[in-house]
Amino acid sequence: MIRKSSVCKWLKVTKSALVALFALCTLWPAQANAASELQKQMTRDMKKCGSTTEEVTCVVEGKDGWLFLQESLLNATKRWNDNTPQIIAFKDSLEARGIKLIVVPVPDKLLVVPEQYSDKAKKGIKLPQYKKWVDKLRKHNVTVIDALENLKDLHKKLGTETPMFEPYESHCTGPARLVLANMAADSIAPLLYGMNRKRYPMRDTIVDGTGNLYDLLHGNEIEYKIKEQKVLGTDGYKYRGSKKAPIVVIGDSNVGQGKSYGAQIGAYIAAATSVETYSISKVGGGNIGPQMFKGKESFLEGKKAVVWVFDGRELYGHFKAPEF
Numbered sequence: 328m329i330r331k332s333s334v335c336k337w338l339k340v341t342k343s344a345l346v347a348l349f350a351l352c353t354l355w356p357a358q359a360n361a362a363s364e365l366q367k368q369m370t371r372d373m374k375k376c377g378s379t380t381e382e383v384t385c386v387v388e389g390k391d392g393w394l395f396l397q398e399s400l401l402n403a404t405k406r407w408n409d410n411t412p413q414i415i416a417f418k419d420s421l422e423a424r425g426i427k428l429i430v431v432p433v434p435d436k437l438l439v440v441p442e443q444y445s446d447k448a449k450k451g452i453k454l455p456q457y458k459k460w461v462d463k464l465r466k467h468n469v470t471v472i473d474a475l476e477n478l479k480d481l482h483k484k485l486g487t488e489t490p491m492f493e494p495y496e497s498h499c500t501g502p503a504r505l506v507l508a509n510m511a512a513d514s515i516a517p518l519l520y521g522m523n524r525k526r527y528p529m530r531d532t533i534v535d536g537t538g539n540l541y542d543l544l545h546g547n548e549i550e551y552k553i554k555e556q557k558v559l560g561t562d563g564y565k566y567r568g569s570k571k572a573p574i575v576v577i578g579d580s581n582v583g584q585g586k587s588y589g590a591q592i593g594a595y596i597a598a599a600t601s602v603e604t605y606s607i608s609k610v611g612g613g614n615i616g617p618q619m620f621k622g623k624e625s626f627l628e629g630k631k632a633v634v635w636v637f638d639g640r641e642l643y644g645h646f647k648a649p650e651f
Contacts, residue, residue, distance in 0.1 A: 365447040369400040380405065382644075386544040389444040393494045394540035399437035402640040407456045410614075410646035415467045417617040417635075420649045427632045429514050430464065431507055431592075432639040433499055433581050434475040436492045439482055443494070451479075460642060472510045475639075478503055493553065495538035498584045501555035508595030511634050515574060515600055518631045522573070524601035527566055527594070529556045534588055555585060558594035565589030572603035573629060577619050578636035582608035592636055604634075613637025617649035624651055 376385035376397040385397040418428040441448035457475070464471050478499070482491040491503040499507075533552050541549045558566040566589040576582055576593035585591045586606070593606035607619060616635045620627060 365445060365452070366404065368445055368447060369404055373397055373400050373404075384543070386540050387444075388544070390446070391443065391494075393440070393443040394544060395437055395444055396497055396540070396640065399435050399640045402435060402643045403437060403452055403454060405643050407460070407643040408645050410642070410644065411460065411463050411467070413617060413646040413648045414464060415469060417649045418467070418469045420617075420651065421627075421633055424627055424630075426627060426630050427470065427515070427518055429470045429472060429511050429632060429634045431472045431474075431511055431578075431634060431636040432642060433503075433507065433636060434478050435638065435640040436497060436499070437640070438475060439478045439499075440492055457639075457642065470514050472507060472514070474507055474510055477506055477510075481506065489554075493536065495541035495549055495551070496536060497540050498537075498581060500553065501585055501590050504581075504585065504590070504592045505556065505595050507636070508592050509599050511592075512596050512599035515596070515602075515632045515634075519573075519600060519602050522602055525561055525603065526601060527561070527598040528559050529598055530559060531555075532557045532588065532590075534590075555588065555590045556595075557585075557589040558598045559589065566591075566594040566597060568593060568597065568603055568605040570605055570626065571629075572605040573631040574600070574602060574604040574634065575627075575630055575632070576604055576606045576634045576636060577616050578608060579613035579638060580608060580610045581613075581636050581638060582606050583610075593634075596634065613641050614644060614646045616646075618647045618651075620649075620651040622651070627651075 370379055372387045373379040376383045376387065379401075382398045382401060387395045387397055387400060389395055414430060421428045437444055438452055438454070441452045461471050461473050478491045481489075481502075485502075489502045490500055492499055532555050534555050536549075536551045536553045538549045538551065560566045574596060576596065582593065583591060583606070591606055593604040597604045609615065609619070614637065616637065
């Protein structure tokens, strides 16, 4: 005989399951609709810039004064080219010389703070192709620093006091560069056993913000201050580094950001490892990293690691093959 209590319990569980199922059935279309509306907004904004298929040097206005580059939207909507063979070849070329490659794609501003672009992006913007890109490289033993989730979490936790990005600038902040540098330093550490160490102290400082996106949009500079941590060399002045350093940091303008006051990512890696670094940056040159040593084979002698830093918003594009 079936007890009444058992029947009631079964009905209660079944009801809960049906409620959950109904919630899922109504949630999925809502999410799909939000994604569709977000896609439409990004398409409209790219059209204002002049192209939905090619990079245009153009600023897109988000919420509350936040600014983004058109290329960020392009990276989030365009089908990605497979540039992993060139990166793997770069790793192999360096490895043959006893040098480790560390690939550091700087997480894109749009992916770290999507809620500042649009209310339609409050739940975030996920790019499945990014995970595939990281997984494929790691499958071929390429060291990739994947800091996207770290920066997203830190930006939410630390807020305006220590932001990972700020409204008027395309580059990440000093605190974000420090996160990237520490993650890269952890990957380099096993290569540095037995090496002479030097102390590169860090000091808090207040500097002028550059506001490159504001300047690009309005044609004039905006004045504001930001907090940074600068690194000092062994002479007590701002960190510089020499060509003889065993760690080389190469890439686009992300490598040079903060250099004028010793807060560049290469300086942060030196502070984290206590080993000297040397930086080579070329504005807009993230995808040509594998060609930066063309005709410079002798420069690589004695090097332990190459840290390649570039904008994550460029991952959809073509990368150059190594030539050295």
